[in-house]
Each structure stands twice: as C-alpha cells, then as structure tokens.
Amino acid sequence: MTAVPTSTPPGNAQPNQFHPIAVAMVLGLIGALINCFPFPFLPEVELIFGNTMIIVAAMCLKPQWALLTALLTATPLYFTWGHPFAFLTFGLEALTISYLRTKGFYVLFANIGYWCLIGMPLTGFLVWLNLEQGTVYWLFIALKQGFNAALYTTMGCLLGFLLSDQLNANWSQQPPLKKKLRHQLNYAIVLVTTLGLSATTLFISRDLILGAQEVVETTLEDRSRKFAEIIDISMKNQQSAIALAANWLSAIPANQWQQSLEQVHQSYTGFLTMLVTDHNANIIHASPSKLLLVDAKLNVADRDYFQQAMLTQSLYISPVFKGRGFGNDTIVAISTPIFDSAAPNQPKGIVEGSVDLSFIGKVTDAKLGSEAIKVVVTDQHDNIIYAHPSFNLEPLYLFDTERVVDTSIQDRLIIESLPDKQFAYAMTTATMNWKIYTLIDYDVTVKEIEREYLVIFFALIFTLLLTTVLAHRIGNRITRPLRFIIKQVNKYDNKTITEFAPLYQVAATEIDQLYNELKSDKRSVKEYQQQLEFKVQERTKELNEANQKLKARANIDSLTKVYNRHFLDSRFEQIQKAAQRSGDNLSVVMLDLDHFKRLNDTYGHITGDNVLVAVAEVISRAFSRETDLVARFGGEEFVIVAPYISPEALTRKLESLRSAIAALQLSDSSGRAITTSASFGAVIAKASFADNIVCWIKVADACLYQAKGNGRNRVVLDDQTASEQMVAEAEL
Template sequence: MLLLTTAVILVIIIVIQAGMLAKLREDRRAEAYRSAENVLRTLALTIDRNLRLIEVSILGVREALALPEVQAMPASSQNLLLFDRAAAPQYLGSMLVLDADGNIVIDSGQMAPRKANFGDRDYFAAHRERDAGTFLSRPYASRLRQNDPSIGMTVRLSRPDGAFDGVVLAAIRLAFFKSLFEKVDLGPDSIVSLVNTSGTIIYRHPSTDDGGNVGENVASSPVFQQMRDAPGASFSGTSKIDGLTRYYVTEKIGDFPLILSIGISTSAIYAEWTLQAIMVGLLTLVVCGLLAVIVLVLRRALIHSYEMEEQLEHMAVTDALTQIPNRRALEMVLDTEMRRTAREKSELSVLVIDLDFFKQINDTYGHAVGDAMLRNVGRQVTRSIRRPGDFAARLGGEEFVVILPSTGAAGATFMAERIRKAIAATHVATEDGHRVNTTASIGVASGIVQPSDPPDRLLREADGALYKAKGGGRNRVVGSHPDGGIAAAQ
C-alpha cells in the first residue's frame, strides 16, 4: 500500500510539471505572437504613411494639371510647381506625367523630359481601359534608374470629355521595403513579406534568391489564400517558397491592395522552451527520487496540514457569495502591486466597477435575484481579464475592483469597456421567467506609482472617476488621468 501511495504522489508531481510546461509553452507562443504583432503594426503604419504621402503628391499633380493657368505655364515652371513635394516621401524614385501614348511629357528628374515610353506597363494599361483610382503596379525593373526594382503608383488623367489622356506616375523603390524589413529580427527563420492582393510578392525578407523574391507569384499557396481571405488574421501554415512551417500574423496596408505578414518559425518559437522542458524534466526526476523516500514517512501528516491551511486561507480571502477574492485579498494584492510598480517604474491601472440601480433590483425582485446577479457579474468580470497577473475582487455590496499590472490608460479603458459590455449582456431569470438586466459604471485610474504614494492612491482615483461616471449618466467608463483630464466612453 505504501508503494502504491508513493507511486500516485510521484505521478501527480509529474502531471503538475507537465501542466506547467504546457502553460509555459503556450505563454511562449503568446509572447512571440505579441512581439510579431507589435512589429507588424509598426511596419504597416510606416508603409501606409509613406504610400499616402506619395498618393497625395500624385493627386496634387493631377489637380494642378487640370488648371488652365498651369497648362499655360512654360515647361520649366510646370516642373517646379508640380514636383515641389516629390522629394518628401522616402525612397521615391521619380514622378512622371505620361501622355495618352505612354511617352514622358513632364519629368521630376530633370527639366527636359527623358525619352522613354511606358505604354506596355500594367499601370498604364489599367488606366487606359478605365479609371482604376489609385493603382499600384506589379514590381518592375526601372528603365530610367538602371533596372532598380520598383513599383508604380498611378492616377489617370482624363480630358474634359472623359477620354484617356495619360497618367501621373510615382515610382517607389523596393529599397524602401528592404530597409524596413532588414531591421526586423524575430528569431531564426522568421520572415517579413509584402504581397499584393493578386498574389505577387513585392518584397520578402529574408529571401531565397537574395533579391527579395520580387515578382514571384504565390496565389496558389494556402498561406496566401488565408491572408487574402482573412486579412488581419493569425494562423499556422507551411511556406510554398521554402517549405518551413510558421506562425503568421497579417495586416492589410490601409486602403491599398497590399498585405503585410510576419511569419515566425514554430521551431524557433519553442527552441528555448524545449531546452527548459528538458531541464525541468531532469530536475523533476531527481526531485521525485528524493520525495519517494520522504513521502512514505510524512505523507499523511503533511497532506492533512496543507489541506487545512489551504482551506482556511481560501476562506479568509474569498467572497462567500461570488467565490472571487474579497476585500482583504484586494488590499494585499493592491499593496503588493503598488510596491512592485514603484520599484519597476511600470504602469498600473485600477478599475472600480459599480452596478447601476442595483438597489432597485433588490427592492423589486428580492435579494435572491440580486445575489444571483452579483454572482453573474463576478463571473463576467473574471472572464474578461485574461493575463495571469490581472486580478479581480469584490469590494463589497455591488462594487468590484480589477487590478491590471503593466497596463496604461488606453489598455485599461479598453478592458473596462469589455467588462461594461459583458455585464450589460448578462441577465438573471426570475421565478416567473422575467429577465433582469443591469448595467455598470466604471472608473479607471492609471499611472506610474511613486514610492511615497499611499497604497490606495489609484483605488481612490478610480473611485473618484466612478462617481463622475455615475454623475455623467451611468453605464459608461470614465478615466481619471494625471493631468486632471477625463476620458469617457459609452
């Protein structure tokens, strides 16, 4: 019997360690995803901003060309007027005005237009057939800049009768995307790629051809099809180009027909975890061997003592009605987080949640319904917070508190809105089948704590913001900022 008991305990230890390793594995995946998503958003904003600057430039040229006074100017004056903004966007190759046959008539590169015809380019054909709006071409080798890889952004020029009269072209050097992507390092075998919505690669880093895989078509790739069908989604897939399986995050570039993606190698994501798992596994085997001797002697006494202590501790810090942490637990956690935040100089946010007109529910439907509502709200609040360090407790009555470590005002307001909507969506059914709903007002306080601050500073600030939410009409989120400003959402 003792041998059987010892074996069971060792199995439990192994299972616990396996669960911990599984959680660490998921945390590692989540961390890699967050890092990739942050980089993705930064790159997407940079690309979108530069493309929009170029779009503004070519639209300005088109608008100016439509003015009679500009048409009457000498060519040199037109050049200076039309292209005074052309150098602003980064990595802009050249801007040209092409006539209806594709010949250069105005050239930002020099006063006398260079001799070249671009009637065969896809951007020219697209506008000749119809007004294609702002058009982004497939990659091409520039004929004016020694085959420099580029893409063209064009808008159509039309005569007064609507007939095709040429295009305004801005050539964007692919060196722009190369300079951005080469700065990204998310581990071995990670990639950054920009693809147009027809499946043509604009630029990929690192590439398999040392040139960015420019112009390669991946329209048939399952990875691209997922990007195209659900831009902004994240998923796992195997690359058609190099055959590696990666975890992808994607985002569409503004209103342009471009999709940016970052792929992180799954083997790279879990490489550190694998080493950690081996070390933990070996350590677990050693510990189990030692415990196998000790547990045979002390098992019964230790287990009994631990269970009693855990039960008493749980009862002391758990709210009996909602089964979430109570005010005592809140005070301990808030004190700990305030000190940690002051030490680390990181941000901390506190939400104070108060149910609107809760007394009327008790008075109208009875305390049983009110208690059921509090239990539902407690569940909604705890379900809404997802990070391991986030904490929710019942302050008392119909008030709840959420503590969000390492979270600023924007993140706290977002979380408060999620909680407010979750509470508004819940209901309790009375004995006669009536559905009882409630709403909540939420005060938000965020900031970096100073060592001299009292432990309840953010709690009091959030409570003050809550009263402003109540006074502003209830069912809303109000944040109290250090500068005294108030941000409200409903």
Template sequence: MGKIENNKLLLASVLGFIGLVINLYPIHLFANIQLILGNVSYVIAAILLGPWYALYTAIITVTGLMMVWDSPHVYFLFGVEALCLGFARRSHLYALYASFGFWLFIGMPLFYLYIFLFTDLPSSHIAFVILKQGINGLVYACIGSLLIILIPSFWHFKNKLKDAPRRTFNAQLTYTFTLVITVALLLAALLFNNQFIERQQALLYQNIENSADHLGLSTQAYLNSHTQAIKNAAAWLSLNQYAEVEEQILLSQLHTHYPGFITMLLADKQGTVISASPASLLSSLESQPEFDIRDRSYFVEAFINQRHFTSPVFLGKGFGQDPIVAISAPIYRPDTPHQPIGIIEGSLDLQEFKAIDHVNTGSHSQSIVLIDKNRRVIYASDNLDITPLSEFSYSVPSKNYITPFPMLNIAHSDNMAPEYVYASVKLENDWQLFVLNPFRPLVELVEGMYLATFAILFVALSITIYISHVISGRLTLPLENIANKFSTTPQGPHSEYAVDEESPQEIYTLFQRLQQSKSQLIGYQLELEEKVALRTLELERANNKLQALAEKDPLTGLYNRRYAENKFPAIQELCQRSDEVIAIALLDLDKFKFINDTYGHDGGDLTLKRVAELLSQEFKRDSDIIVRYGGEEFLLIMPLCNALKIEGHLESFRQKLQETGIELETDKVQFQVTASIGAVIGNGSFNASLDEWVKQADINLYQAKNSGRNQLVFTTLEDS
C-alpha cells in the first residue's frame, strides 16, 4: 500500500460515514429482501482512490449493515468486493463490468458458502437470496459510476486514479449508455416486481382472512346447533317424566338426528350413567359397576353449577379412548325446578370438523387448526401432522422477515424462514381457529421473478453494449477520419477519406469548415512563426533588463538585498566545503537624516552614490558582494578573505570615507559623511542563513553606534 494522503483519507472517511447512515435504513422489498444503497460509497472510493481506500470506506459503510442485520459476514463479503473493484479500476476496467464479474465468479459463491456453513436458512431459499444480492450489487455499482459521471467535482479531483491508456470516445459512450440502461432496467424491474409482489401478498392474505371468517362462522354454527340440541333435549326431559326405557329410546332417536355426537348419555344426580347412545355402550358399563361421571367437568358444570357447558378437549374414558369435546346441560323435574335430577351430555366427534375443513373453498393449499381455550388442539388438517389434545405451539420467524401479515413456524420452530402465513378468529366459547397457508409458494413466485429479471438484464446488457458500440462508432469513426485527414502525419492510402453521405450533418459541416480553414491556417502559421521569432528576440532583451532591475539598486548600481539572499547559500556551501572564512560587514551612514534635512534629497542621493563608488573601489575582488541593504545601510559579503587583514581593510575604508568630501554642484557646498561599521568573521560552517550572519554584524553595529558612531566593531564568530 502506498503512502497515505490526507485528502484521500478525508474523502474516503466522508464517503464511508455517508454510506453508514444510508445503510442504517435499507429499503424493504419482500420478506427478508432489502435493497442496500449505502454501498455506493465504497464503489465511488474504489473508482476514485483505489483498492485500499475502498476497503477502508467499505469497513465504515457496512458497519451500518452490521447494526441492522447483526451479521459479521458483511465485513468479509463487501470488503472483498471493495478490493476487487479497486484493483479492477487500477487495471482500467469499468466498475459495472468488474461488479458483474465479481458477483458471477466470486461474490455469489462466497455468499453461498457463508449461508450454507453459518446460517440455518432453508436450502430452498439460498438461490433466491444469492440472486437478490447479486442484483443489488449491480444496482449500487451502476449508481456509484453514474454519480461520478454526473458530478463535475469528481472529474476534477486531482489525486484520483487516472487511466494510463486514454480511453476512446467509443468506449466511454458505450459504457455510459450501458450504465443508464442498466440502472433504468434494474430499478424498473425492482419497482414492478415489488408492486406485483405486494399485490399478490394482499390478495393472499385477503383470501386467508376470508377463509378464516368463513370457517369460523361454519364452526361456530356447528357448535351452536349441537349445543342447542342438548339444551332442547334437556328442556324436553325436564318438562316430561319418562321411564328409563323411554329415556333410552328418546336418547337414541336424538343421537340419530345429530350424528356429530360420537356418544350421548344421561346421568342421575349421583353421576351414574342411566342411558347411553349407542345403546351398546351400556353393556360395557356392566363390567365397571363403580363407573360414574361425578368427577367430570361437564357433570360438575351442568349439575352443580346448573348451566349448559362446552368442555375443552379431553381424552375420553369409559365410552372409548378418543379425544372428545363434551356438551352438557342439567335436567330438572316440574316439581323441583331449581334442583337438577341429572344431566344430558353429548360428546362431539372431532373428525366431523374435517367436513368443515373440506368445505373451505378459499384454497386447496390452506390448512386449519382448531384449539380450545387451553391451547390444546381440537382438530388439525391431516397434512399438518398435529395430533389432537397436543398443545398448539408455534414460533415467530426472524425479525428480518418483514411482511404486512402474521407468519409462524410449526414443524421447524428454529427456522429463520417462515413456514405459514396465517389468520385466526376467536369463537364465542374462546376457542380459536387458525387458517394456515404455506409461505413457500409465494417465495417461489418471487424467485422466478428475480431469476427472470437477472436473465432479462443479462440479455439487455449484451444488446445494449452491442447497440451502443455501433451507435458510438457511427459518431466517432467520421471524427477519427477527419483527424487523420487534417493530420500532418501521413496516414496511408486512405488518408483522403473523411466523411460520407451517412455521416451526421454536424460532423459533415465540421469537415467542410475545417477544409475551408486549412489553407488559411497554413498562412496564419507562417505569419505567426515570423512574429514569434521577432517577439522572442524582444522578449530576451526585456528579460535581461528585468533581470538587472530585479537584482540591482537603481540609485547606486549596487546589488540589492534579494540578490544577496539568493547568492549567499552557494557562497556559504563553497566556504564550508573548502573550510574557508566569510566576513560580513554592515555599514550604516551616521546622521543621514541630518544630511537629507540640510541638503535635501538630492544631497542624500549624492551621498549614497559617493559611498557606493568608494565601496566599489575598495572592495573590488570578484568574490566580494556589495549590497545596498536598505536606506542608508550597506552590506559587504567577503568570502575567502584574509582573516588577518580584513579588519584593517575595513578600518582603512572607514577613515577614507571620513576624509572624502561630497560637493553639491548646484550650491557649491561641500560636506563629509561618516559611517559606523559592525563586522564579523567566521568559518563557512557557522550558519547557512544569511540572516544569522547579519544579526551578529548588526549587534556590533549597534555597539559602534552607542560608542559614539564613526567606529568599527569587529568580532570573530565561533561555530555553534
């Protein structure tokens, strides 16, 4: 990995946090199918910045998915995708083509291995989930690529990855067409699929609810009719007194009219069964002389609490071992209307509910479960393989399955995918009826739609690439031919061909105008070359003048401060390398303001010129540099000087300046000027900065001024 650049790292971080926020809110499509768009961030990072910044962006981005899905595989899968897109970009492959190849050959197989090894998703769902993720990957790859094309700031990002070979206009146009059509096809397909699926879901659940309402009414009517039969029989027996033989006959006749009862019986106040239907049941009681029903809930409720009663489901005994539901009512005598003399009871045949199940016209795939208030199964459709009397237990599928209707699992309670969609109704006696519809057929429908989407996309991409290539070729070939025709390089035997009658009007017009302008351009070129040669000569002369103005003081003709600063590093390096000394002297004219005030600025300017002339005469070695340092200050740089004689040389100059007369020609006035000098000498290794040397010389100059002016203070510097 190359050196980390701050601006790239900042862009990768910003993209990552934007992607994280977007991934916190995936777009729900169907069940556990969600469209994730935050991954657009690392697609952009891969295209602009390369694989390692893309990986960094991907880690930040998919953290949002980790918060939502709680599935660590997102770091590995999408991290590998970010690296592949980044390396593909370095190899100058377009992101969409790289994404298609990644999901086809790497992403889908990796996703399959993860689901197969680390999740309990049913095998029937795996192909669907993998296919959905591949389509989602193409969606955000297209969107990321389009955003880079449509946002100009990304075009001009100076540190972005650039193509080593320049791409042809044909390739760029083909890719742009492919992106636009792919995004349009994918989004249209997803939108259509989503609307169709939502419609199917609504119709499915409406059908289930209608079935639940219909079956609930049928079951309630079945219970009501049999409850009413028991109540009517109890009332009839209470109004009329019959002998036991007559009661047996009446009970058998009643049972004949209500075959929904598997058995019926009459019991006295001691709970002893005195009549039963079928009558053959009485013979079985002879072997059980102590058999009574005093402990049965249906006897207690009817005889003790004196009310008709529908029991929960229970396992019969005495008259058989079948699960039954008992309906009972008290029997009175006209002379004891408030004291029951016994009960009448009918045991419902639970298999009769099968007739209600078969009456369900909603769907042949629907099943029913009827439970009592204790949640024990009264009846369940045969295909559910649920035994009566068992407790009806089910589990709710994973929270990732977001649907507008309730779902449950019966056979596989730990399965993350739902088995059934259901609706339920509650009956008047607190029984509950569930209508179940398998969820798998709806999933298969969605799988087929997504598979068709993927196939259509593949065909559409192939056609789009071909058509785009042909159309862009129609545009770019004439332009290429025009470029060849007007090129100064020979193009072979076909160089004269440019455009034909099939070329677009705009290109043909361009060709004509270029032909008309070619001869004019040749003439302009010759004229321009002549003018350029002339202007070049003038420019060289002007540059020489500018160079002199930039390096010299116009008044004194001495070098200026900038020249000294530019020249000193080379001088210092030479002296350091050859172990030679450098002397620096800072000279300041004494009471120069007095001269200006007394003799005017002409007198001040004349003084500066005379001092400059005297300096040039005294310090005239080729290596000496005399600088007007500013105002009335002068700087002497004297490399490779004689350390024993330089102080005497400076003192000699000071005295000579003191004795020199300066005469104003206009006023015939003569005056003298003196100077204070601060000088230092040291090895070239003292310091590479001219400012440090001048600073030391300035300290000596300050001392010379304070000591009465017109003095030289000279010291030797020691290496720091």
C-alpha cells in the first residue's frame, strides 16, 4: 500500500533540532546495546530487539543515515554470531525500507516484502554457502530471522506510530505521508493485529517446540538407561556363570572339568567360547571342545584376563579386545581363578568365558526397530564395543567425538567418522563402567522445528492477508459516509443539486451531526455569495491598481536589489544596438562566488543571503555608469554588461572588484567571521560580435570555467578586439 509523500509548506517548516548523523549514531548505539543481550527464545533461537532502532531510523531518516544505524546495530551480532552476514542483510534492509518510505510505502509492509523477497532467501543462501552445517540449517535459520524481523518490525512501527508527532517535529528527514483515512485505519488495524498475532503465535509455538525437544531428550535418556540395565543384567548373568563354573571345577576332580565346562557353556549361551588353564596359563580344556586341538599347546600367559585373575584371585572383566586362539572376534573376557580344596589360597588355574557382544546389536534391533535412535557402547577406556552400522565405526577403536556445548539445549556430539553431522545424545554408565550412548541425528530435531516454523509462517501470512482484507472493509464502512458527504458538497458547490440528499442510516452519530452542520454552513455561504461577488469587484479594482505598482518592481531581484535575469534579457538588445551603431566595444562579465554552497551548508542560508546582498552592493558601486547593467543571473551568479570600455580599463575594474569582494568583512549571527571570493569570466569585443546575449554568455561562461579550474578567485578575459583589429588590417 502506498501513499503520496507531501512536503511541509515553507512557511510552516520547522528546522531540525538534531543533525542526522548524530540521530543515526544515537539510534545505532541504542540498538547495539540492546543486541548485546539477545533474548533466548527457543533452542538455538535468540530474538534480537535492537533492530527496532533500524525500523525507527528508516521511518525518520534518509537511506544513508538509516544504513549507518543498521551497521552500528549489527556490530555486536558480528561478535555473537561470528560472521559478517548481519551487516549485509540488515544494512540492505535499512536501505530498502528507508528508500521505500521516501516513495510513500508503509515501513511495515515494506519490511515484510523485503524479508519475504530478499531477506530470508539471502539469509538462507549465505548460510547454505558459507557456514558449517549450513546445508542442513539454512531453512531453519532463514525462517528464524524472518520471524524475528516480523516481531521487531511491528514493535518499531508501533513505536513510530505512537511517537509520530514528536519524531516528525524534531528530527524527521522523511516527508509526511498524506493518506486516506481508510488507509490509515487499515494500517493501524494490521499493525496491532500483526504484533499481537506474532507474539502470541511465537510463544505458543515455543511451548510446542520445547515440548518436542523435551520428548526427544526424555526418549534418549530412557533408551540409554534401559540399554544400560539390559547390559548390566546380561553381564551379571555371565559373571555368575563364570563364578559358578569356578566353584564347580574347584570341587570336582580335574578329569571331569571338560564335561562340566561344556555343561556350563550349554546353560549360558552368552559366551562365544569358554576355556580352562593350568597355573602356567596353558589351555587344558575348552568349549566347544573342537577348538582345542590335540597337538596344539595354547598359552595365554600374556593375556590380562589370566594375569589379573591369578594376581587378584578374584573375578576379572577385561576391556574389549580381539580374540586370538579361538577366533578373531571382538570379545570381552570374564575370568576367575580355580582353587584346590586342599590349598584354598593357591589357584591352580583359571576359567574364562568370552562374551558374545553381538547380543548388544540384537537387543538394539529388537528394542528400537525402525526408530531413528542409534546406539554406541564403549568400555571403561572409551574403546568401542558396539556401534550402529551406519556410523562405520570399527570395534576396539577409540570412540573419538567432539562435544558441542549449548546452554539453550542439550549438548550434542560430532562423531569423527561423520564430521558433517551432529547428534543429540544421552549417555548412561553401566555398573562395569561401560558407557551406553543413545544418539539421534540432530537434523531430525531441526526438521521438526522447521515444520513448526513453516506452519507458523504460512499461518501468519494468511492471517495478515485476512486482516488486511477485513481492515479494508472496516475502513470503507467507516469512511463511506464521509465520501458521500464530500460528493454531496461538490455537487452543491457546482450547482448540480440544490438540496442535500439524506445520509446513510448506518452512519455514526458524530458524522450525522457533522453533515447537518455542513449543510447549514453551505446554505449560509450561498446567501452571502452575492454580497461577496460585489465585494470581489471592488477588490479587483484595487488589485489592478496594485498590480501596476508591482510591475515597476518586476525587473528587480527581491534579495539583492539589482536587476533580475528577465530584465537582463530584455535590456541587452538595446545596449548592444546602441554600441554597435557607434562602433564601440561591448563587454559581458559572469561572476560566480567561490564555494558558496559550502558557505551555505556551514553558516546557513540566511548568512548566505547576506553575503549575496553585500557582494551585489560592491558590484553596483564598481559598475555604476548609466550605461552599465548589473543583474543577478541565478543563485550566486551575477552578470555585468559594460559598453564603451577598453580591454585595459575592463581588466583594471574587474581586478579591483575581485579584490573588493575578497576584502569584505562579514560575519554570521553568532559573530563568526566570514570570507568569500569570486571568479570572473569576461569577454570584450566589438558590439557587432553578436546580437544575442546567449552567444556572449557562452564565451564568458567558458572563461569563468577556466578561472575556476585555475584555482578560483581570479579573472579570465577573452579579448576579441585584438583579433578583430588584425582581421581589419588584413583586409586593408
């Protein structure tokens, strides 16, 4: 929606009390201070409210100053986010909406359009192109920025709406917007509705998203804890089996150990293999029995499960390792010493069982099924016991991860084999110091948030469109009686109708009262119309007399009191013809004050006007002959027409005038001294050189341009008389 920008009439204009640079810097510093403390709204979502100052700046300042505010406001975000994208997106935002504001657009609608068409696509592209994990999170971050922009834009617009009188009166550079009443009502309704809906919808979605996050966290913790319990129960059963086997073997003759070992193994199928050694670590029995060859002499003296069991004379659980004698499976050994009943403190060997770790994968498959949760189990040294196949992690390798700490949500892990992914996780330690990790790809969580944001985004867009339509209908309903009144008044004034039609019955009481008073006033005006027409005739006669007097002043510049350009154009032909008849010289001089714009900008236009008046007086004194003509050509430029003068005399007079202008002692209202100077471009020739002043002005202007190019405050004269004399002599 657009409106026509209007400027304040010169008579009612109020000077700005603040310089725009100062205003832009103050707003930018306030915005930067607010952005130093972003509001933690959602996991990985911090709302920034300092950008409200960008909206205020765009509503009141020109684009370049709004850009300055945006750059200052975005500075803390560079250090918080670690990348310079905020300077680009928010700087472009400030330029766009400030420019559209100068064209009559509402800032609210301009910024919504910016973020839908430029801001969110640009943010998503920059994230996707430059940030780590950007290909995953680009949509999430783009939507987050869009919602944040909707919130701070409505806040800034509401602030500007409430403080519009103060902003426009004190330091607004933007023209006031002349809008129809129904458009103003439409804007107010949409603004308040958008703010309320944005805040309400965001806070409701916050609870939904946090609830979903909490469900993920709870599920991961529950699965990790249950897997730890299952592993604990399984390992305790295996430990009980080894302890039972040791007690049994200690109580029976050695010739029954093989049979007993096989019976234990059949009862506890969680072992891949079981073995018995003597006190020298030689394997003397094994289950299955086929693993022990008759001629093989296997020794496990170098294995820690033999050393620790014999040394501590207690049950021992080894770290994960790769088997050697009975296969190369990844196993965990549980061992305990076998004692002789006659010598209870002297172990005569050990019994060992190699735990079948494949049960962990079977348990995870059975418990999780098609769930997205994955499991990793490590021993007390963080060596991998089991890892989900999708991780491509080999057993026995160190579980190398990088922990991502975030204060707003649970911590995440980056696995070395999958550096481009992050995983939400929970970890539980089993009784034997094994660690059970349950992990879920963080992309799943992000996709959930993106879906929530997309639903909210389209809901807000739909609500905004619906609100705009309803607000438009409400505005039309309210302003319809006013439009009817305007049409009736126009018809009555144009004498199309002689009586007013009745107003709508649904019109408000105040409007009905206004209509009745207006009808009464119009009838009274009509009664006095004839009297006014008579008075107008009398006034017309008086005005004609006054106009005659004004014509005498029409040839004088109102500020400098020298002739104006109109008089110069009309008078020049007479001067030129008179000089041409007598065969005399004619000179035309253009004078331009040096750096006059800078003087105006520094000291103000009132002081600049005073300088022009003073210079005009000096010129008039220097060229005071009756045949001389001094005129203000425009702005700070003057034209001098001087006939009947020699080149030498003209040069002396111009140099004297240049020095007099440079010596002027002027000051502004505060007493500051002001100096000025002028550059001169002059042409002197026989009057027959040209009968059109434009030709003379072109030559003088070229000389003036040369004088300025040579450093200003100088006279450049084009003497055409010498060349004319040479031509005459040549003809003779």
